[in-house]
Amino acid sequence: MGITLDQKSLKIAFEGRPDLQTAIQNAAAGDAYIELFNQISLHVANLTSSSSSEPASKKRRLDDGPSNGTNGHSAPSSAAAASGKDPVLLEIKDISVVIPQRKKYTLCFTASHLYARLPDSSEPAAGISFAWKDIEYAFRLPVPEKTQKQHNYVLFPRGSNITPSKPSSPIPDPIVFTIPDTAPKPGTISGKDAATASSVSDDYKTLFDWAITSQLKAAGNTVKITLADEKLFASEQRQAHRPSEKAVFVKAFRGSKDGYLFFLPNGILWAFKKPLQFIPHGNITAVSYLNVLQRTFNLNVEIGLEGDEVEEFEFAMLDQEDFGGIDGYVKRHGLMDKSMAEQRKAKRLNVNVVKDEEGNVVGNAEGGELEKAAAEAEQVAVDEEDEEEEDYDPGSEGESEGWGVVMMMTAMLKVVVETRKRKMMKMRLRTSYEL
Template sequence: MGIALDQQSLQAAFQGRPDLQTAIQKAAVGDAYIELFNQISLHITSLAVPSSSEPASKKRKLDDGPPNITNSHAKTANGAAASGNDPVLLEVKDISVVIPQRKKYTLCFTASHLYARLPDSSEPVAGISFAWKDIEYAFRLPVPEKTQKQHNYILFPRSSSITPSKPTSSIPDPIVFTVPDTAPKPGTITGKDAAAVSDDYKTLFDWAITSRLKAVGNNVKITQADEKLFASELRQPHRPGEKAVFVKGFRGSKDGYLFFLPNGILWGFKKPLLFLPHDRISAVSYLNVLQRTFNMNVEVGMETSSEGDEEAVEEFEFAMLDQEDFGGIDAFVKRHGLMDKSMAEQRKAKRLNVNVVKDEEGNVVGHAESGELERAAAEAEQAAMDEEDEEEEDYDPGSDGESEGSGSSDDEDSDAEGGGDGVEEDDEDDEAEDES
């Protein structure tokens, strides 16, 4: 007689999942499979009911369920609580969230918060809840390198836009979610404000975010990229009729995109996301200028813990930017009055000694594969030095006025060089006096 499937353990292990129970019953053909499924069911039920020998703290964690999923009150980035009991004014399903967790969620708009929830839950997901009054920056930017046009919405809570090189757990994540450039599907939008549904997701979210911010007295506006302010010289092969308003590059080993916006420079769309406002940028410099690429270094003033402290400066370097976009980036830097420190003393060696050619003794004898910018900078500096040398060679101490101890020799030299000109002038003066 063969082994029977333990129906009691199966139902207890997969309670609430009749589909799995049915699938296991169909797959349990043969003693080996039946024994395997019985062991799996027994193991799952033993995890669900911890033994009395386990510590109380461990029991409590199992009884409370998985953390950070469906807590009755999910904390927002600033520590305030968003409750699933708050009346939802607008609910949009199947929205792709990129940061802080890459997953499809339902986004809920309430009078005080924006939060995400799972499709089968009514409670906010911990870490994806934001108070409207705490939003410091809001953006809508195109998603790069997508055949179909899409938009990323980015909301930064306060003190989250500039992530230092050594971030702490107290720095909240922004939220980044993606919407297509199409109309919402039927049944995906509900809530009191669902009547405001527009022809596309972009118009809907622009209205919803702006109206919620305004309702709580937050004057933050949604910032968009402007191709008149900056547009890449590189053509987009997947959308040739549209200009790219971003530049591809690297920050460390992570690739990403730089957006040069009316109020600052944004780096996305991977953690850590950065937004560097114009009023916090103290200097911009260009480094490692090669024939096809260059690096850009941005110095940013960081907030200090106490009012009396001097403002700390953090440097953010973005590498492997395409040389063709240097002109547009440099024009952006100059237009917004951002200080160019490329030729500061501490950066000259790093800029001008890229790809140097040295002899056997280590002396620099030239540059190999130098880029246009590097050669121009080197030539300009050499021209300035040559001009200074020429000025030193042509310098005449007497041209700036008489000095002590040199007057007599200067007079003698001038008389010798001028021949009899000085005597003839004196004779003419004497003759004029005699005639008078």
């Protein structure tokens, strides 16, 4: 006797959906899919049964969605979510949150948590609740490419600062929110500490610096807000929208995503698109410069994991003008440069570049045998061309003055053509070397 459709499981699994029951029955007319449908129905029926046996309060929490900014995963046990019943010490309205959810919220400071809520709600928004004691890193950084000056606050909960690409446990999201470089508008600040906050409310920066620092300290957390320091690193790229202000970041790509690298006193931050990545100096085992070309290069950061395992993060298309500043930062903090390591030789292109007085790349200190051969071949071509030009006399062989001019123009054209051929040959040799 052949396999038959499990009608009992089908009715339990899709109770209230007779249309689906009928569709599955019709599709199971052939024997090929009966067993598959039986397994699906049994699985769904088991899920339905276990869900109905849970307390209503537990089911409600699951329906409410994730809390504590964990990107859909459960938060660390030490970071219980905030409650709307907790006394609010400070409340600041109309703050633009970028991560984990892009929307304007009211930020609420309690003795134990920072959380966001919608203007028409009294409860914390799902996924945006952070325990002060669990904040591991805090930053205030300028927002790139904005005509009006703005700042992003970035708070990383514990466990989200550096993780392998295939984590064995959930990764909490940080919170990123943006403030203007202006004073708060009247009526935007309230709460028990509003009167105290008014004395430091000359602008949003001083207000949030005070509020965050005070609550971290009160919770026994020694983390301090880290700022970008242009004396430590500043890009050579001029900001067209704010030319008098130095950029303390560089534009880069991580895979297909564009973002910005900040070289900070305590580590390197990749921001401001998900997933943000902060790499503390203590986690960096080495850095390497890869694909160093005339205009761009790649920065590879290697971090140590458990045992002898390492993971690499490669940031691409950094501007060559910032090579010196980044290399100075690497040396200043004692980070190992592994650009010349054996495992890098197959990937490096034009490493250890030689620059002229204006900072332009003009050569390579260690180009290898192929590049030397290319240079020698080019020099031979130049020498031969010089000999041809020295032997050439456009006015010889009794030609008229007009004909001599024509011959001179022809010779000049020949030089241009040969020069272009030589450049093409050089490019082909360089391409072969890079491959």
